[in-house]
Amino acid sequence: MLHYMGRRLLQLIPVLLGMTFIVFMLIRAIPGNPAQVILGQQATKEAVEALNASLGLDKPWYTQYFSYLAGVFQGDLGVSLRTRLPVAEEIFPYLAATAELALFAMIIAIIVGVNAGIISAWFQNSWFDYTAMIIALIGVSVPVFWLGLMEQWVFGNQLGWLPTSGREDVRNPINSITHFYLLDTLIQGRFDQFFEVLKRLVLPGIALATIPMAIIARITRSSMLEVMRSDYVRTARAKGQKMFVVVYKHALKNAIIPVLTIIGLQTGLLLGGAILTETIFSWPGIGRYIYDAIGFRDYPVIQSGILVVAFIFIMINLIVDLLYTVIDPRIKYK
Amino acid sequence: MRKKLLEIKGLETTFFTDNGQIPAVDNIEFSVHEGEILGIVGESGSGKSVTSLSIMGLIPSPPGKITGGEILLDGKNLAKYTDKQMQKVRGKDIAMIFQEPMTSLNPLFTIGDQLKEAISIHNPKWSKKEALARAVEIMKLVGLPRAEELLKDYPHQLSGGMRQRVMIAMALVCDPQVLIADEPTTALDVTIQAQILQLMKDLNKRLNTAVLLITHDLGVVAETCERVIVMYAGQIVEEAPVQEIFSNPKHPYTQGLIQSVPDMRHKKDSLYSIPGTVPKPGSIKVGCRFAARCEYAMERCLQETPPLFEATEQHRSRCFLLEEQGVEQRVESVIKS
Numbered sequence: 212m213l214h215y216m217g218r219r220l221l222q223l224i225p226v227l228l229g230m231t232f233i234v235f236m237l238i239r240a241i242p243g244n245p246a247q248v249i250l251g252q253q254a255t256k257e258a259v260e261a262l263n264a265s266l267g268l269d270k271p272w273y274t275q276y277f278s279y280l281a282g283v284f285q286g287d288l289g290v291s292l293r294t295r296l297p298v299a300e301e302i303f304p305y306l307a308a309t310a311e312l313a314l315f316a317m318i319i320a321i322i323v324g325v326n327a328g329i330i331s332a333w334f335q336n337s338w339f340d341y342t343a344m345i346i347a348l349i350g351v352s353v354p355v356f357w358l359g360l361m362e363q364w365v366f367g368n369q370l371g372w373l374p375t376s377g378r379e380d381v382r383n384p385i386n387s388i389t390h391f392y393l394l395d396t397l398i399q400g401r402f403d404q405f406f407e408v409l410k411r412l413v414l415p416g417i418a419l420a421t422i423p424m425a426i427i428a429r430i431t432r433s434s435m436l437e438v439m440r441s442d443y444v445r446t447a448r449a450k451g452q453k454m455f456v457v458v459y460k461h462a463l464k465n466a467i468i469p470v471l472t473i474i475g476l477q478t479g480l481l482l483g484g485a486i487l488t489e490t491i492f493s494w495p496g497i498g499r500y501i502y503d504a505i506g507f508r509d510y511p512v513i514q515s516g517i518l519v520v521a522f523i524f525i526m527i528n529l530i531v532d533l534l535y536t537v538i539d540p541r542i543k544y545k
Numbered sequence: 546m547r548k549k550l551l552e553i554k555g556l557e558t559t560f561f562t563d564n565g566q567i568p569a570v571d572n573i574e575f576s577v578h579e580g581e582i583l584g585i586v587g588e589s590g591s592g593k594s595v596t597s598l599s600i601m602g603l604i605p606s607p608p609g610k611i612t613g614g615e616i617l618l619d620g621k622n623l624a625k626y627t628d629k630q631m632q633k634v635r636g637k638d639i640a641m642i643f644q645e646p647m648t649s650l651n652p653l654f655t656i657g658d659q660l661k662e663a664i665s666i667h668n669p670k671w672s673k674k675e676a677l678a679r680a681v682e683i684m685k686l687v688g689l690p691r692a693e694e695l696l697k698d699y700p701h702q703l704s705g706g707m708r709q710r711v712m713i714a715m716a717l718v719c720d721p722q723v724l725i726a727d728e729p730t731t732a733l734d735v736t737i738q739a740q741i742l743q744l745m746k747d748l749n750k751r752l753n754t755a756v757l758l759i760t761h762d763l764g765v766v767a768e769t770c771e772r773v774i775v776m777y778a779g780q781i782v783e784e785a786p787v788q789e790i791f792s793n794p795k796h797p798y799t800q801g802l803i804q805s806v807p808d809m810r811h812k813k814d815s816l817y818s819i820p821g822t823v824p825k826p827g828s829i830k831v832g833c834r835f836a837a838r839c840e841y842a843m844e845r846c847l848q849e850t851p852p853l854f855e856a857t858e859q860h861r862s863r864c865f866l867l868e869e870q871g872v873e874q875r876v877e878s879v880i881k882s
Contacts, residue, residue: 443651448603450663451636464653539653540699
């Protein structure tokens with residue numbers, strides 16, 4: 212097991228190296244450069260070149276690449292060209308904002324999606340099954356930006372139930388410690404702020420949860436349908452076990468592995484930031500952070516931002532792989 | 546004669562499919578007596594599994610449904626029970642083991658978990674310690690060595706024979722009155738088959754549990770059962786004590802079955818087989834269902850459905866040949882719901 216984990220972590224290195232290289236080359240392939248953006252369209256050629264030189268962007272690409280890599284290996288993710296702050300410091304609040312939203316969305320998606328899938332399989336071809344699967348089909352096909360706008364219009368604009376943008380009420384700012392606001396407000400005992408944060412999570416959370424929820428529901432249903440026909444489910448019923456226990460204990464545990472794979476992939480995707488949702492709901496997340504950096508040609512932020520996101524994605528999938536062994540005693544990694 | 550434990554009267558189970566209603570079994574009538582081993586033989590598709598699953602209330606529904614008849618256990622009609630009521634009967638009064646020991650145990654729970662679950666469902670007040678003690682006791686009873694350690698194992702760590710022993714242990718752990726064994730040895734090696742059959746015979750003697758043994762193997766029947774029911778195309782065609790079935794089979798189908806058992810003593814070039822195939826359930830509406838394959842078939846067999854004739858008190862056969870020998874027909878119950 213430890214051996215397996217070590218090998219998986221070693222495999223990370225070439226993957227991340229290759230990725231940094233591709234990102235490094237791609238962002239330099241897009242027209243424009245940081246100095247031009249900083250100085251504006253009217254700047255003289257000399258001024259641009261002078262600034263580029265002072266930023267170290269006049270050196271050959273391989274020198275730049277290897278000095279960036281050398282920094283990364285020492286835990287230095289570079290300095291933002293725009294804010295002059297170290298990326299490693301600057302990135303954390305954005306990452307936390309995205310993580311809080313993504314985890315909130317995934318909790319909704321998992322609870323609703325898994326249960327809808329289970330009940331659909333349990334009562335196959337019932338009205339619940341049909342309704343749930345039609346909603347799931349709509350869920351995977353609906354554009355997220357449209358859903359987000361509709362939510363804002365209905366629940367914010369028309370009904371006025373929920374705030375439609377931002378993580379916090381600017382008139383009542385949160386004293387941040389961890390940058391996870393739900394956690395921060397709880398630690399400080401500020402329950403008024405806690406509920407404010409929670410309210411603000413609802414609309415973007417639902418917008419973000421829709422697609423994973425629909426995918427999870429469909430995968431759970433098909434996986435459960437297969438398991439419900441199995442001999443050991445019949446054995447459990449033959450023992451006189453209650454149908455609820457048969458479904459939620461015997462069948463679900465066997466059906467959950469493909470669902471877990473999807474949950475891992477979707478969580479990884481959401482943690483990578485959701486630019487559309489974050490933009491619509493003015494959420495200061497990692498997706499918008501990287502997107503803005505592209506506009507400014509802020510090379511270190513783009514490179515390191517994508518590196519961090521990729522690292523998180525891979526780690527989550529590693530954790531999912533390890534979870535398989537907890538669920539199924541027949542799966543052993545050597 | 547021993548007391549009747551389980552009485553099946555006019556059982557009819559129908560599958561409602563897109564291609565119409567398919568009666569998988571109809572007019573099934575038999576009883577299981579205290580402490581006996583009753584065999585049900587028949588080819589695949591003859592309705593033996595449907596019969597046993599109907600008794601357990603485990604017919605996949607939809608599409609299947611019990612559409613007529615009674616299943617009487619201590620005078621209570623299980624055919625009318627809801628699934629919730631059946632939960633109290635399954636595992637406690639009637640238990641069942643299945644054909645595939647390899648897939649019948651849940652691969653993700655230990656043997657101990659699954660065995661203790663079977664105990665606690667029907668004995669919710671037992672402590673963990675009592676349940677464990679009972680689990681160990683029953684494991685020893687079915688001849689599994691080092692029971693305490695085995696309880697911690699997962700099904701994939703056990704051989705097929707051991708798993709079937711675990712299944713038997715799980716079925717018997719709440720002392721059911723009737724054990725239904727649906728082809729319990731079909732998936733096992735011949736040597737293991739013999740062990741499992743011997744175990745079931747021993748347990749039947751020691752615990753006085755009645756066994757309903759479903760099989761397509763006449764050899765298994767000869768070795769284990771006291772009485773036999775022969776099924777064909779969803780009907781009972783013959784019922785008799787085991788010696789009589791082999792020495793004096795009355796129904797042409799049973800005769801054909803016995804003839805097609807290979808005999809080591811006489812070397813023959815080819816093995817006898819009954820010509821034709823089993824008709825699809827529901828395809829024959831009138832007449833004897835075996836008529837098309839029967840060498841004694843008469844005009845009448847195609848026009849009238851033969852009733853069961855009682856050759857002796859314990860020997861019944863669904864064939865007009867018996868009437869010609871002057872045997873009277875048996876009164877059957879027709880219960881429609």
